[in-house]
Amino acid sequence: VTASGRDEGRPLFAAIRLSTTCLVAVVGLSGCSVARYYKDVPLRGDPSALVEGQSTKSDVLRLFGPPVQITHQTDGDTFIYTYERENYSSFHVQDPITGINWFTYTRQLDNHDRLVVLFDYAGVVRWVAVDHHTEDMPVL
Secondary structure, three states: OOOOOOOOOOOOOOOHHHHHHHHHHHOOOOEEEEEEEEEEOOOOOOOOHHHOOEEEEEHHHHHOOOOOEEEOOOOOOEEEEEEEEEEEEEEEOOOOOOEHHHHHHEEEEEEEEEEEEEEOOOEEEEEEEEOOOOOHOOOO
């Protein structure tokens, strides 16, 4: 209390109370969602175990299981293995009465691993390509 008899701390207290009330209202009117989506299965074998010119279709099937996709070509087949991963998070601030969305923040990350194995007409591995990226995804 000052010499004039007024309480100088009262406006500060009112501002803090108003800020706290607004924060509670925003948190109470917001929503958050986190999702993870995985398609297919992680590559289970080691692609370096395949030897071009020596490994066969049965070797590939034994190491990696059935492929996601098989393409037939005039000079041989191709086995394609994929593993896709998507991480998604979203934060919404919405008016509970009108349903008006005041603010939305969304973050979506997706990556994949892919293995492609080409065979010659006799079923021997002719070419192998692998691409790993799911390990690079940050945690949401």
